[in-house]
Amino acid sequence: MFEQSVAHSPEATAVSDGGNRLSYAELNRRADDAARVLAEHGVCPGDRVAVHLPRDAELIVVLLGVLKAGAAYAAIDTSYPDARRDLMVRSARARVCVSATGRPAPSESCEVPVVGWPAAVTETSGEPSVTVRPEDAASMVFTSGSTGTPKPVVLEHRNLVAFARNRSLPTPRREDRVGQISSVSFDLFHYELWCSLAAGAEIVMLPPVPRLLEGGFQEELRRRHVTVLIPPTMVVNQVVKAEPTAFSSLRLLLTGGDVLLPATCTDLFAAGFTGRLINVYGPSEGTTACTWHDVTAADLKGEPIPIGRPLDGCTIHLLDEELRPVAVGEPGQIYLAGSGVARGYLDREEATRERFLEHADLGRLYATGDLAQQRVDGTLMFLGRVDDQVKIKGYRVEPREVEHFLSNHPQLREVAVLTIGRGEDRRLAAAIVGHDDVCLRSVRSYAEEQLPAHLVPACLVLLPDMPMTAHGKRDRTELRRLLREDAERDARHVAPETDLEIGVSELWQELLGIERIGAQENFFHLGGHSLLAFRLALQISERFQVRIEYADLQRHPTVRALAALIGTRCLEAAR
The missing domain is CATH 3.30.300.30 (ANL, C-terminal domain)
Incomplete structure (x- = not known):
């Protein structure tokens, strides 16, 4: 799939990171080199390679090199704590770990050789002579495990190809520049990587979200000419709250991973966004997304945003506890079938049998643990988790x-x-x-x-x-x-007793946004600060007609103490 894009547009830019820019031909050549380096370090077809690199162009080189070597990659976010990184490396049973030279590598307890990157390349012509089959493992994405150990989901080449080439999923065009913003350990990264490369588009490696907000989110997207973005839903919710115009220059904004708020969509459109807003749903075990919904003004009337309809090649079954279909409008657990369903969990046979089922009539299914209902028009509405x-x-x-x-x-x-x-x-x-x-x-x-x-x-x-x-x-x-x-x-609540204590408690509740503030609680321990203290002094003056200074609040920081001070000041004023 990638090499078809190389053949079609060899000189087009494939990936840029602010400092480096690689064409499709250069990326392909560098990936071949990476595959040879990995082979020299003992990587064979069927192995797994942990990739612990910063989000830049070299990361894309190495991921492609892993696949060209016939292995599967486990991309590990460099922002993760060392303990989490080591746990993922061990869970993947990696043959090697590719880590940036000069950066902390997995601990010796992982017992995995480290390949420093960039690495010296042996001068050899031609592509690596490895045949990759559709059913071979390509990638591992880690999901939470109930025991605290992450479960590696094994995705095959055919899963990723079916997702990247899905005809119903809004995907990049050849002229698009796709911002890479998700954690490389999160499944939305598959869209940024494989949908972009399949289309012949450019992957633009962006700074982390906090840095984008500090420097102006919209300005950076415009400066880098980004036209397509797929940030996690919580990022969209928070960015739009902080900077409503942040995404207004995009042609296509997709999001998934959590509940997309109607208020976010309303603010987004009100701030001038004229592109398409796509809400996607899908677990890692279903290869990133299995449903999609084009958000319109009709969706902004208080109801949750729908998760939409299945992608081509994906089938959604809403079943009850006896694995029987539920009626339209009734809640049922989402079971997935089709081209996106993963192989299973690596070395987790019991967990794989529990979640990946063989149904007598419906074939192989993945039990998501998510609840949904189908509206009369066929649209799916997400309801939550079964275990919630x-x-x-x-x-x-x-x-x-x-x-x-x-x-x-x-x-x-x-x-x-x-x-x-x-x-x-x-x-x-x-x-x-x-x-x-x-x-x-x-x-x-x-x-x-x-x-x-x-x-x-x-x-x-x-x-x-x-x-x-x-x-x-x-x-x-x-x-x-x-x-x-x-x-x-x-x-620990001690109820206010006097009218003054009750009045002070009510003022604090309004000001601090906290319910039931007790008589012994401290204004500053509850999150109060000098600006809030100034507002509190104004409200006390209006309500009790006495003057309170910031120093008074510092010396009398509890409801009871402040109420006693106000009482004393009221008596003094009445004399």
């Missing part, structure tokens, strides 16, 4: 249902609902990202007035941004930690 369903006060609850409901509140931008506690003490907790005018009392009243009691979150926690993993997905571990902290604070 919990019992609260005897009721079976789907937290995603509460997320969808709360997301319709006009003051809220993003919502994540999780469970905290155990047994009879289990309850829902909501982490929310709001607009500037968010009022937690309004949000709670909204929920209490329209939801049954068992669906109303026990606590609401206001966050400046939703925490993300390195892959650009919601960091559920960090969310649970934040929600647990709030629950522990709530357990």
